[in-house]
Every structure is written in structure tokens, then in C-alpha cells.
Amino acid sequence: MPDDKAEKRKLIGSRLAIARKRAGLSQSQVAMELKLPRPSVSEIESGRRRVAADELAMFADLYSVDMDWLAGRGEENVDVIRDRLQLAARKVAGLKNEDLEKVIDLLTSLGSKEDK
Numbered sequence: 001m002p003d004d005k006a007e008k009r010k011l012i013g014s015r016l017a018i019a020r021k022r023a024g025l026s027q028s029q030v031a032m033e034l035k036l037p038r039p040s041v042s043e044i045e046s047g048r049r050r051v052a053a054d055e056l057a058m059f060a061d062l063y064s065v066d067m068d069w070l071a072g073r074g075e076e077n078v079d080v081i082r083d084r085l086q087l088a089a090r091k092v093a094g095l096k097n098e099d100l101e102k103v104i105d106l107l108t109s110l111g112s113k114e115d116k
Contacts, residue, residue: 008072009047009048009049009051012047012051012056012070012071012072013051014045015069015070016045016051016070018084019059019063020045020063022087023062023063025062027041027045030062034055034059034062036055056071065090
């Protein structure tokens with residue numbers, strides 16, 4: 001069972017780091033905002049420190065992400081690419097139609113050379 005807990009901390013930490021970077025914040029900025037020591041933010045993101053439920057809620061609010069996503073509900077393994085795609089999908093879902101069309105056009109233009 002200890003491996004399951006360590007893996008869960010790693011998943012949560014990975015998602016917290018992804019969300020922080022997407023929010024454009026440094027660990028120091030997050031620490032100041034949440035009134036945590038900066039090393040605590042680093043330890044949480046690396047999976048070396050447990051994150052309390054109230055802290056997880058504060059991270060979710062600060063990063064404007066779903067707490068269930070941060071907590072890795074229903075998922076057991078860290079997959080950084082999947083997590084980044086899920087976070088990007090949440091951001092895209094909030095765009096205006098004209099901005100969404102621009103994103104779709106950009107993604108289409110980035111297709112592989114084989115597609116062209």
C-alpha cells in the first residue's frame with residue numbers, strides 16, 4: 001500500500017506543477033499567495049510531501065482548475081502528456097467561438113508533414 005500512496009502523491013504533485021506553470025506562476029509566487037513556505041510548494045510538487053485537503057482546495061482556486069483533476073480521481077498513474085492535454089482542453093472550452101476557431105486552425109496547421 002505505501003507504493004500506492006507515493007504514486008498518488010506523485011500524480012497530485014505532477015498536476016500541481018503543470019497547473020502552476022500553465023497559470024504562469026513561480027513556486028515563490030504560489031508560496032506567497034497561499035502563505036506557505038516555498039520549499040513546501042516544491043516538496044508537494046515533487047511528491048515528497050502530502051498536500052492537505054484545504055491546501056488542495058487553495059491550489060485549485062489559485063490555478064482555476066478542478067480539485068478532482070488535481071487529486072487524480074479515477075486515475076492511478078502519472079501521465080504528464082495526458083494531464084497537460086486535459087488542462088489545455090479546459091482552457092479551450094472557455095474560449096469564444098472565434099478564438100476557438102483560431103486554435104483549431106493553428107492545431108490543424110501543426111499536423112504532421114505526412115498529413116500535408
